[in-house]
Amino acid sequence: MDQSPWLLLDISEDYAVRMDSPSISASLRTFPARLTSVRRSSSPHIPLSRQLISDEARLCSFRAKTVSLTATNPIRFNWKIHASMARMETDDGKGKLQVFESEEEISVSLAKYTADLSEKFVRKSGAFTVVLSGGSLIDWLRKLVEPPYVDSVDWAKWHVFWVDERVVPKNHPDSNYKLAYDGFLSKVPIPPGHVYAINDALSAERAADDYERCLKKLVKNKVLNLSASGFPKFDLMLLGMGPDGHVASLFPGHPLVKENKRWVTFIKNSPKPPPKRITFTFPVINSSSNIALVVAGASNAGALHKALGKGQSSDLLPVQLVSPEGETTWFLDKEAASKL
Numbered sequence: 001m002d003q004s005p006w007l008l009l010d011i012s013e014d015y016a017v018r019m020d021s022p023s024i025s026a027s028l029r030t031f032p033a034r035l036t037s038v039r040r041s042s043s044p045h046i047p048l049s050r051q052l053i054s055d056e057a058r059l060c061s062f063r064a065k066t067v068s069l070t071a072t073n074p075i076r077f078n079w080k081i082h083a084s085m086a087r088m089e090t091d092d093g094k095g096k097l098q099v100f101e102s103e104e105e106i107s108v109s110l111a112k113y114t115a116d117l118s119e120k121f122v123r124k125s126g127a128f129t130v131v132l133s134g135g136s137l138i139d140w141l142r143k144l145v146e147p148p149y150v151d152s153v154d155w156a157k158w159h160v161f162w163v164d165e166r167v168v169p170k171n172h173p174d175s176n177y178k179l180a181y182d183g184f185l186s187k188v189p190i191p192p193g194h195v196y197a198i199n200d201a202l203s204a205e206r207a208a209d210d211y212e213r214c215l216k217k218l219v220k221n222k223v224l225n226l227s228a229s230g231f232p233k234f235d236l237m238l239l240g241m242g243p244d245g246h247v248a249s250l251f252p253g254h255p256l257v258k259e260n261k262r263w264v265t266f267i268k269n270s271p272k273p274p275p276k277r278i279t280f281t282f283p284v285i286n287s288s289s290n291i292a293l294v295v296a297g298a299s300n301a302g303a304l305h306k307a308l309g310k311g312q313s314s315d316l317l318p319v320q321l322v323s324p325e326g327e328t329t330w331f332l333d334k335e336a337a338s339k340l
């Protein structure tokens with residue numbers, strides 16, 4: 001079996017070429033001519049065509065140690081692929097899977113992915129609706145609040161939500177809002193009126209009702225669209241996963257996992273503290289246009305193996321119920337992916 005790392009070619013509109021490795025992207029961005037073909041180490045040159053370039057992301061992936069690109073002028077470039085390159089596995093219905101060597105690379109790739117989607121949705125609809133989580137996610141977004149993205153992203157068009165929130169005051173150390181504010185929102189010029197935090201003066205039950213009402217109002221005002229199934233459709237959800245396979249505040253074996261009418265619901269006995277939380281339901285999560293699942297660390301390897309491995313099981317983990325109308329993209333580190 002070919003064990004070479006995957007090379008990702010991102011063919012952007014002007015046919016400049018970038019690779020998903022920060023160390024070589026700079027030189028490739030200045031690529032001077034139109035590319036006409038690409039060749040992996042042991043195969044003939046393949047003309048660049050629509051078949052090679054997926055319409056949406058314009059990504060081609062090749063498993064190879066060296067790749068040469070031939071341009072119209074014609075100039076030939078050869079690049080050795082760095083051992084630390086992300087691997088892109090095939091899509092078997094569970095989404096695009098990427099495994100990174102380091103935390104740094106997860107952050108670099110997640111920032112680019114998020115910035116690209118922001119650009120796409122702002123161009124298409126004039127807004128970008130993004131759903132955040134708690135946990136390490138905010139830390140993974142750290143490259144997005146650095147140049148070039150901090151200056152290039154159209155932050156004024158962002159609308160920010162939470163997939164789940166602990167029912168605590170907004171200045172409490174357990175608050176997902178506080179986590180996001182300290183690490184992300186305070187560093188970018190998103191209009192405060194576009195940041196939809198829960199009403200922390202209410203009980204869990206009422207806070208869930210209130211948040212659902214807020215979403216319904218935004219649908220009415222056309223900030224949010226509805227999916228074909230009648231649930232709000234967000235442009236991007238950025239999710240983490242716990243070692244037990246939970247996503248949002250939807251925990252294994254809890255009846256909320258099956259909730260299929262409410263948009264936002266509440267839990268008062270969360271197995272993970274704090275006990276009182278509100279959470280989006282699966283029909284809302286699965287109405288998303290894009291879901292990024294960012295999972296790192298050896299403690300998550302077992303749940304990931306169950307979620308992404310070949311085995312069949314009747315008792316599905318919550319993470320296995322993530323199945324959006326749009327695309328799922330996994331950002332994993334080596335430790336989390338060690339059992340795949």
Ligand SMILES: O=C(O)[C@H](O)[C@@H](O)[C@H](O)[C@H](O)COP(=O)(O)O
Nearest residue numbers: 133134135136137240241242248
């Ligand atoms: O409310 C919570 O308890 C957390 O937000 C939790 O749901 C978290 O998102 C996952 O456990 C992933 O955590 P890590 O990203 O830190 O692994």
